[in-house]
Amino acid sequence: MKKQLKLLLAIVTMAVFAIVGVSASQQNVHAASTYVQVGNWKLYRNGLQTQTYYKTTAKVSATVEWYTESGTTLHTSKVSLPKGTVVAGHKYSGGNTLNGQNGVDIAYDMLNYSILKTHENNQHRIISIFATKNAKFTHVKAPTYMPT
Secondary structure: OHHHHHHHHHHHHHHHHHHHHHHHHHHHHHHHHHEEEEOOEEEEHHHOOOOEEEEEOOOEEEEEEEEEOOOOOEEEEEEEEOOOOEEEEEEEEOOEOEOOEOEEEEOHHHOOHHHHOOOOOOOEEEEEEEEOOHHHEEEEOOOOOOOO
């Protein structure tokens, strides 16, 4: 009976240590992933933009949708993305489409000003940029200047 009691006590003790150890390690992982160091700044990770990045393999034409300041009429125009341009966005293909189209929905707020300079003024509000040539975009790692 004493052997069984000691065995039971040993099993319970190991279980308690295992549970405490697992929860402590999960807290450390969570604490480590909550913040990220960017230069001299310690930032919350969930406040960073963690996007998927694509690089153009050829010159790509994209459609810009925008409203004027009055916001009553949707306008569209074209912009060209030079070969080698790295963009953040979401690629739609196969059964996963945007309004029935395959392509890349580009994060315009992270796009170089020189590409959008004709639309970046007080009278235009860009709402989307969409390129329909999936084959001209390849997945790349996040640029080194972007915190991840």
